Amino acid sequence: MSILVITETRDGQVKKAGYEAIRAAAKVAGEMGTEVTAVLFGADDAAAKGMGGYGAAKTVHVTDDRLALYANSAYAKTIRQIAEKEGADVVMMPATALGKDLAPRLAVQMDGAIAPDVTDLVVESGDIHAVRPVYAGKALIKIKINSVKKIFTLRPNVFSAGTASGDEAAVEAFAPELTDDDFATKSTGTSIASGKLDVTEAVNIVSGGRGLQGAENWNLVEDLASVLGAATGASRAVVDAGWRPHAEQVGQTGKTVSPNLYVALGISGAIQHLAGMSSSKCIVAVNKDKDAPIFQVADYGIVGDVFDVVPALTEELKTFLA
Amino acid sequence: MNIFVCVSHVPDTTTKVQVGGDGKTIDPSGVTYILNPYDEYAVEAGLQLKEARGEGEVTIVCVGPDAVKETIRKGLAMGADKGLHIVSEPRDGFGTARAIADALKDKAPDVVFCGRQSIDYDGWQMSGLLGEMLEIPSVSVAAKLEIADDGSFAAERDIEGGSETITSKLPAVISAQKGLNDPRYPKLQGIMQAKRKPIEDVEPAPYENRVEVIEMSKPPIKEAGKIVGEGPDAVKELVRLLHEEAKVI
Numbered sequence: 290m291s292i293l294v295i296t297e298t299r300d301g302q303v304k305k306a307g308y309e310a311i312r313a314a315a316k317v318a319g320e321m322g323t324e325v326t327a328v329l330f331g332a333d334d335a336a337a338k339g340m341g342g343y344g345a346a347k348t349v350h351v352t353d354d355r356l357a358l359y360a361n362s363a364y365a366k367t368i369r370q371i372a373e374k375e376g377a378d379v380v381m382m383p384a385t386a387l388g389k390d391l392a393p394r395l396a397v398q399m400d401g402a403i404a405p406d407v408t409d410l411v412v413e414s415g416d417i418h419a420v421r422p423v424y425a426g427k428a429l430i431k432i433k434i435n436s437v438k439k440i441f442t443l444r445p446n447v448f449s450a451g452t453a454s455g456d457e458a459a460v461e462a463f464a465p466e467l468t469d470d471d472f473a474t475k476s477t478g479t480s481i482a483s484g485k486l487d488v489t490e491a492v493n494i495v496s497g498g499r500g501l502q503g504a505e506n507w508n509l510v511e512d513l514a515s516v517l518g519a520a521t522g523a524s525r526a527v528v529d530a531g532w533r534p535h536a537e538q539v540g541q542t543g544k545t546v547s548p549n550l551y552v553a554l555g556i557s558g559a560i561q562h563l564a565g566m567s568s569s570k571c572i573v574a575v576n577k578d579k580d581a582p583i584f585q586v587a588d589y590g591i592v593g594d595v596f597d598v599v600p601a602l603t604e605e606l607k608t609f610l611a
Numbered sequence: 612m613n614i615f616v617c618v619s620h621v622p623d624t625t626t627k628v629q630v631g632g633d634g635k636t637i638d639p640s641g642v643t644y645i646l647n648p649y650d651e652y653a654v655e656a657g658l659q660l661k662e663a664r665g666e667g668e669v670t671i672v673c674v675g676p677d678a679v680k681e682t683i684r685k686g687l688a689m690g691a692d693k694g695l696h697i698v699s700e701p702r703d704g705f706g707t708a709r710a711i712a713d714a715l716k717d718k719a720p721d722v723v724f725c726g727r728q729s730i731d732y733d734g735w736q737m738s739g740l741l742g743e744m745l746e747i748p749s750v751s752v753a754a755k756l757e758i759a760d761d762g763s764f765a766a767e768r769d770i771e772g773g774s775e776t777i778t779s780k781l782p783a784v785i786s787a788q789k790g791l792n793d794p795r796y797p798k799l800q801g802i803m804q805a806k807r808k809p810i811e812d813v814e815p816a817p818y819e820n821r822v823e824v825i826e827m828s829k830p831p832i833k834e835a836g837k838i839v840g841e842g843p844d845a846v847k848e849l850v851r852l853l854h855e856e857a858k859v860i
């Protein structure tokens with residue numbers, strides 16, 4: 290009756306969002322008197338044991354070379370087989386690109402349903418209730434899944450992974466039964482911009498808006514980001530103008546982010562932008578218009594010209610963090 | 612080519628959301644509804660595929676009460692051939708997918724397009740649910756798509772830090788991401804023609820909704836932030852606050 294948690298690996302490394310999901314699930318499992326079983330595709334035995342440091346009692350280690358690259362049907366079928374073997378009715382996974390693609394296929398396979406992109410989980414009257422933003426963050430709903438089988442995808446960076454304890458999970462290897470048909474859809478490879486942090490995974494983000502006035506001024510954003518070890522983001526106006534790639538767009542038609550620190554430079558704070566970043570823990574805005582809506586959500590603001598303020602901020606932080 | 616495009620009828624992005632009297636859904640009064648922005652990429656993908664093949668039919672599919680006909684007509688005005696209106700109140704992603712899958716099962720779709728998410732419930736799940744229910748492949752968040760004459764295709768989907776290429780074969784369900792194409796604007800002639808294009812009404816067999824809203828609320832209002840100061844002079848104080856008060860650096 291354990292809770293299954295699907296983790297994700299990239300180049301053999303377990304992604305942080307997977308540890309966050311284990312930690313969140315362990316809390317729920319504790320309240321429900323059960324345990325967490327992590328599921329790990331690929332990676333090594335040490336990674337499988339390491340799941341214990343975040344609260345998993347056991348790791349089911351999927352060892353099948355055919356699953357080295359993502360294939361949604363094959364992954365869904367594998368997880369269904371593990372859930373059956375473990376008697377697990379509840380499956381949690383990060384709401385990453387992979388998790389969001391996999392969860393619906395799994396839900397139908399398991400004859401259950403999904404609570405997607407959840408930002409809070411509470412156990413009430415013996416049932417798991419999930420809280421999630423809707424209407425681009427303009428409202429929150431608390432939902433429950435009425436089918437026996439329940440799948441939750443958890444928004445990355447919202448649940449804390451904490452620090453790993455020395456505990457080790459028991460490890461069990463698992464070889465799924467799959468046919469060629471299960472690989473009707475398969476990944477033939479990924480293309481990842483090297484050395485660049487993605488906004489959805491970054492702890493800190495520095496984003497620029499139209500106030501930067503042109504692609505040629507992006508060194509202001511990049512310099513500040515590099516001092517903070519931050520990913521760079523952008524508003525849609527900037528992406529539409531072709532100054533930055535769409536992958537950096539934060540907002541309703543871009544990515545949803547929840548970093549510890551979000552710095553908005555020359556961004557007005559339109560509702561569609563806020564939709565993507567208002568769950569950031571600390572928001573800093575620099576804008577020359579004191580009435581810009583971004584100041585309504587910012588924790589700290591400086592009214593001023595980005596061309597004066599940002600270089601000064603970068604210098605100050607450089608000294609401070611040295 | 613038998614092409615279906617699932618569209619969603621959603622409040623305009625700038626709508627002020629108020630919780631309705633039932634405490635579970637929004638108050639619809641004064642809300643303008645639009646064709647879900649991501650679904651415009653899906654409609655465009657369907658039209659382009661038909662044009663590339665030089666044959667076929669594009670059907671706009673929508674689950675909802677009478678008012679959604681308006682949204683189906685927007686797809687028809689862009690150039691789709693006909694509509695399929697599943698007359699039922701959508702309550703959750705699972706039930707909506709069930710109703711669509713039931714309606715499409717006997718229609719032998721070659722491809723079903725939808726948007727990556729609808730901007731009301733932001734569920735990101737329709738393509739996968741439909742794919743599994745119809746027992747055909749699915750690809751979500753496709754920002755690029757190339758379909759060969761034999762129906763094999765490669766889609767590039769956005770993932771963290773880059774993209775992933777997925778290969779598969781039609782029939783399939785594909786959800787559209789911004790970047791897939793530039794949706795066309797309906798022309799006046801298209802809008803006039805849309806009024807005469809057929810929309811078939813179907814009553815779904817009873818189906819199950821599995822996710823229940825217990826309550827809807829407004830997110831806690833953040834106190835308007837602290838303006839630390841003006842210009843570069845405020846920088847020192849900002850850094851101090853980020854360290855000592857917010858503890859983020």
Ligand SMILES: Cc1cc2nc3c(=O)[nH]c(=O)nc-3n(C[C@H](O)[C@H](O)[C@H](O)COP(=O)(O)OP(=O)(O)OC[C@H]3O[C@@H](n4cnc5c(N)ncnc54)[C@H](O)[C@@H]3O)c2cc1C
Nearest residue numbers: 498499500524525526540541542543555557562577594595
């Ligand atoms: C369906 C739909 C979806 C959308 N999705 C998104 C989305 O995902 N993400 C998104 O960001 N937007 C989205 N938008 C667009 C959104 O409505 C805004 O147009 C956009 O966010 C504005 O970007 P901006 O703040 O950079 O530019 P602007 O609105 O032009 O604001 C620029 C800001 O910079 C300030 N400024 C100018 N010069 C300086 C200077 N020298 N120093 C300091 N400050 C300066 C100005 O005071 C202003 O506040 C969407 C819109 C629609 C209709």
